[in-house]
Amino acid sequence: GAGVSQTPSNKVTEKGKYVELRCDPISGHTALYWYRQSLGQGPEFLIYFQGTGAADDSGLPNDRFFAVRPEGSVSTLKIQRTERGDSAVYLCASSLRAGRRTDTQYFGPGTRLTVL
Amino acid sequence: GNSVTQMEGPVTLSEEAFLTINCTYTATGYPSLFWYVQYPGEGLQLLLKATKADDKGSNKGFEATYRKETTSFHLEKGSVQVSDSAVYFCALSVNDYKLSFGAGTTVTVRA
Numbered sequence: 001g002a003g004v005s006q007t008p009s010n011k012v013t014e015k016g017k018y019v020e021l022r023c024d025p026i027s028g029h030t031a032l033y034w035y036r037q038s039l040g041q042g043p044e045f046l047i048y049f050q051g052t053g054a055a056d057d058s059g060l061p062n063d064r065f066f067a068v069r070p071e072g073s074v075s076t077l078k079i080q081r082t083e084r085g086d087s088a089v090y091l092c093a094s095s096l097r098a099g100r101r102t103d104t105q106y107f108g109p110g111t112r113l114t115v116l
Numbered sequence: 117g118n119s120v121t122q123m124e125g126p127v128t129l130s131e132e133a134f135l136t137i138n139c140t141y142t143a144t145g146y147p148s149l150f151w152y153v154q155y156p157g158e159g160l161q162l163l164l165k166a167t168k169a170d171d172k173g174s175n176k177g178f179e180a181t182y183r184k185e186t187t188s189f190h191l192e193k194g195s196v197q198v199s200d201s202a203v204y205f206c207a208l209s210v211n212d213y214k215l216s217f218g219a220g221t222t223v224t225v226r227a
Contacts, residue, residue, distance in 0.1 A: 103212075
């Protein structure tokens with residue numbers, strides 16, 4: 001079946017602009033995660049949704065970052081007033097449920113964000 | 117806090133060589149441990165996992181054993197192929213949703 005998809009695959013923007021990154025999880029997966037991967041580093045957790053609500057947003061770096069999942073499926077990560085330090089690959093993952101050691105997180109291909 | 121330290125790369129090997137990538141962790145609770153792999157041009161995918169001490173995860177000829185006494189989860193493969201060239205990430209989760217990753221180890225296998 002279809003995996004996790006993310007759009008766009010690449011996004012180039014100018015400092016100060018607003019961007020939206022979209023994630024389509026695997027159908028039927030109730031848990032959705034966002035991570036950020038900077039060059040040469042492993043992914044870092046940003047936020048996790050169980051259904052429509054953000055169950056843990058402790059990884060969001062500041063209030064310029066916000067994510068929504070209004071219908072419990074597609075999620076959008078929103079970044080306001082982008083800064084050059086926001087440049088990274090933004091990864092989305094989904095799992096059947098959360099809080100279960102047997103459930104695997106499946107990752108999308110990522111969106112590469114470049115802030116000029 | 118929770119953190120993962122893995123062997124720095126890059127690692128370059130010849131085909132059929134033995135591969136070991138060291139991974140140690142620090143965790144506030146009782147973690148599950150994972151190895152993820154990222155092949156060139158592809159997304160992260162789970163390679164193997166172990167959820168309790170002394171469990172061995174295995175997949176595609178790779179193995180890793182959860183060693184609580186040494187807080188380690190080293191990845192091994194007895195005979196690598198060119199197709200194993202990838203970036204390998206060790207990761208842990210203590211709350212079963214937030215993954216904490218190491219920095220990754222780039223492995224290149226020469227024919």
